[in-house]
Amino acid sequence: MKQNILDQSLTLSSYATSKNRWFKSAMSEAMATANHSPTSDLINLYRIWAEGGSGIVVTGNVMVDPYALGEPKNVVLTKNSDLNRFEKWAKAGTANGTLLLMQLNHPGKQVLKGVVNEAVAPSAVPFPPKFQKFFPPCRALTKKEIWKITDQFAQSARLAQTAGFSGVQIHAAHGYLISQFLSPIHNLRLDEYGGSIQNRFRFLRDICRSVRQATGSSFTISVKINSADFLKSGFTEEESLYVIGELEKEKVDLVEISGGTYEKPAMFDSQIKDSTKRREAYFIDFAEKVSQKVRVPIVLTGGFRTKKVMEEALITGVTDMIGVARPLAIHPDLPAQFSSGFADEVHLPDIKTGFRAIDDAALLELMWYARQLHRHGAGKPVRPGLSAHSTLLYSILKNGTDIFQLRRV
Numbered sequence: 198m199k200q201n202i203l204d205q206s207l208t209l210s211s212y213a214t215s216k217n218r219w220f221k222s223a224m225s226e227a228m229a230t231a232n233h234s235p236t237s238d239l240i241n242l243y244r245i246w247a248e249g250g251s252g253i254v255v256t257g258n259v260m261v262d263p264y265a266l267g268e269p270k271n272v273v274l275t276k277n278s279d280l281n282r283f284e285k286w287a288k289a290g291t292a293n294g295t296l297l298l299m300q301l302n303h304p305g306k307q308v309l310k311g312v313v314n315e316a317v318a319p320s321a322v323p324f325p326p327k328f329q330k331f332f333p334p335c336r337a338l339t340k341k342e343i344w345k346i347t348d349q350f351a352q353s354a355r356l357a358q359t360a361g362f363s364g365v366q367i368h369a370a371h372g373y374l375i376s377q378f379l380s381p382i383h384n385l386r387l388d389e390y391g392g393s394i395q396n397r398f399r400f401l402r403d404i405c406r407s408v409r410q411a412t413g414s415s416f417t418i419s420v421k422i423n424s425a426d427f428l429k430s431g432f433t434e435e436e437s438l439y440v441i442g443e444l445e446k447e448k449v450d451l452v453e454i455s456g457g458t459y460e461k462p463a464m465f466d467s468q469i470k471d472s473t474k475r476r477e478a479y480f481i482d483f484a485e486k487v488s489q490k491v492r493v494p495i496v497l498t499g500g501f502r503t504k505k506v507m508e509e510a511l512i513t514g515v516t517d518m519i520g521v522a523r524p525l526a527i528h529p530d531l532p533a534q535f536s537s538g539f540a541d542e543v544h545l546p547d548i549k550t551g552f553r554a555i556d557d558a559a560l561l562e563l564m565w566y567a568r569q570l571h572r573h574g575a576g577k578p579v580r581p582g583l584s585a586h587s588t589l590l591y592s593i594l595k596n597g598t599d600i601f602q603l604r605r606v
């Protein structure tokens with residue numbers, strides 16, 4: 198019998214082989230111990246995903262600098278970390294022949310008030326007034342600090358390799374530090390890190406080179422990049438195409454395409470036009486352009502819900518892997534369900550409160566999914582019937598009204 202394309206393996210230039218085309222995209226879990234190591238619940242969660250059958254699983258963002266957290270309970274990996282817990286995490290997440298990539302991130306200025314003392318960015322450009330309530334003022338990084346952060350990415354990647362991870366994913370999307378460097382709105386530097394797209398790309402390029410140098414050619418390196426940030430005068434599709442072409446030259450193994458930032462969360466449906474929703478995968482038109490330009494394997498993420506559309510995207514060569522996040526939070530074994538014919542589409546609840554400010558920013562949606570991840574980790578069944586209002590109430594009771602300052606993607 199002919200094998201379904203979703204079940205076909207894919208060998209990367211690092212020679213690592215994904216057993217199928219399922220790519221579990223990063224979902225920030227906020228499940229770290231007080232000293233920012235993985236908790237037992239986090240380790241359990243990754244055992245569940247590994248058993249669920251995805252070929253590649255990416256962790257939620259792990260921070261490279263303990264003084265630059267995005268959320269209070271982020272995992273951080275530095276030379277002071279308890280590597281033993283990371284080894285347990287890697288062992289659980291690589292069960293069942295799964296490739297486990299650790300997503301490495303630095304939030305830059307997209308960090309919530311109260312989480313860090315001082316926010317840093319390529320330039321001291323504040324967020325627009327309506328976001329200033331959430332984000333602290335920022336200052337521009339010196340060149341020395343830029344080099345230090347580049348080294349921190351390399352050091353965390355090397356430690357992830359030692360702990361047994363199959364690779365890393367460098368988070369260059371969604372408005373965090375690397376994405377801020379790429380953006381002409383946030384990067385107004387006059388030195389070699391600012392100005393032309395060649396210069397704005399330099400920080401990401403240096404990180405890719407340092408990570409490769411620290412880990413060698415058989416360690417898988419992926420980069421998550423925005424197709425665009427959907428802001429006026431922001432990072433454009435043309436610039437993203439240029440960057441992806443350069444990432445190919447840097448011998449990155451896998452490029453994941455997403456889009457949007459905290460200011461405009463295009464990675465979630467709330468910001469997506471109806472015409473795009475009909476095509477299911479939010480960034481499929483852009484992925485088509487990428488596939489015509491480069492040969493580096495592509496993962497397209499955002500919106501995939503049906504086997505038919507996933508198969509079409511693979512057959513037409515628009516993408517090499519199918520990136521999936523929210524559906525795998527509810528059905529960690531979705532690859533097995535699709536493969537056996539038990540299911541061929543997934544329905545996710547509409548998580549809306551009716552309050553536009555909350556619904557548009559997708560904040561509650563993030564909290565709702567995070568609650569499901571926490572339930573998996575604690576060995577409890579997921580609750581797809583959980584209402585948006587109960588999540589809102591639960592979060593307010595747990596964290597006070599500060600909850601809206603505690604989640605981001």
Ligand SMILES: Cc1cc2nc3c(=O)[nH]c(=O)nc-3n(C[C@H](O)[C@H](O)[C@H](O)COP(=O)(O)O)c2cc1C
Pocket residue numbers: 222223224225226256257258300368370371421455464465498499500501520521522523524562563564566567605606
């Ligand atoms: C709870 C939650 C946390 C997320 N955290 C991250 C993250 O840490 N890093 C990242 O790159 N994307 C993060 N994302 C975005 C997803 O990786 C993905 O791009 C987005 O959910 C669209 O894919 P989907 O339609 O399959 O859910 C998060 C999404 C959710 C729902």
